[in-house]
Amino acid sequence: xxxxxxxxxxxxxxxxxxxxxxxxxxxxxxxxxxxxxxxxxxxxxxxxxxxxxxxxxxxxxxxxxxxxxxxxxxxxxx
Numbered sequence: 470x471x472x473x474x475x476x477x478x479x480x481x482x483x484x485x486x487x488x489x490x491x492x493x494x495x496x497x498x499x500x501x502x503x504x505x506x507x508x509x510x511x512x513x514x515x516x517x518x519x520x521x522x523x524x525x526x527x528x529x530x531x532x533x534x535x536x537x538x539x540x541x542x543x544x545x546x547x
Contacts, residue, residue: 495521516545 473481498517501507520543 512547513545517543 498521501509501517502514
């Protein structure tokens with residue numbers, strides 16, 4: 470059995486921590502859907518979902534070595 474390289478060990482450590490943080494943040498974004506606490510339009514909701522899908526697509530492309538994205542953060546376009 471091959472031993473893991475230091476770079477792979479570091480990747481796994483960082484990926485696990487960052488994925489858990491990202492998944493938690495996505496759950497928190499999902500909490501914004503509670504209409505008892507917040508008010509939003511269908512346009513707001515579509516933009517949030519679109520931004521999340523775009524970010525995932527960007528990650529897929531980066532892992533496929535199709536290039537790096539320099540996208541900025543999220544802003545509503547209303």
